[in-house]
Amino acid sequence: MIIVSNSDIISAFLNLIIQSENEYQFALELQRAEEKKTQDVLHMLELDNLNYKERAKLATQLKNIRQKRRRYKDEVEELECIVQFKKENKNLVNLLTQLLGKQ
Structure with missing residues (x-):
């Protein structure tokens, strides 16, 4: 078992809240980069005058780019709620x- x-739980929650903002910004930048590639x-x-x-x-590149963009967009949407909460x-x-300091 x-x-x-309690301090571990509070610390983990605070880390989630604090790190989410950085992860949100990073995922947003990656999403925008994939949109530019698109x-x-x-x-x-x-x-361009391209052959078949x-x-x-x-x-194929477009498909891969769009899949990566979707992953980043999903991450942005998930983290957005936490960033807004903060x-x-x-x-x-x-x-x-x-409270964590007192624990």
């Missing part, structure tokens, strides 16, 4: 930090 202390591929398809093989290669409850986060 693993025994977890636009680059679409512009190549639109403007080149278009097929770009279509913004709306700054006082609670401070109180939990103080």
Whole structure:
């Protein structure tokens, strides 16, 4: 049986709250980078005079880019709730930090 202390639980929760904001920003940047890649591929398809093989290669790249973007977007949406909670409850986060210090 693993025994977890109260301070471990409070610390884990605070770490989740604090780290979520950095992870949110990072995932948002990665999502935007994939969106830029999507636009680059679409512009190549639109403007470049490509043969069938080149278009097929770009279509595969586009599929992979969109899948990565979806993963980052899902992560952004998941973390957004935690980041919003932190913004709306700054006082609670401070109180939990103080409580952790007392534990």
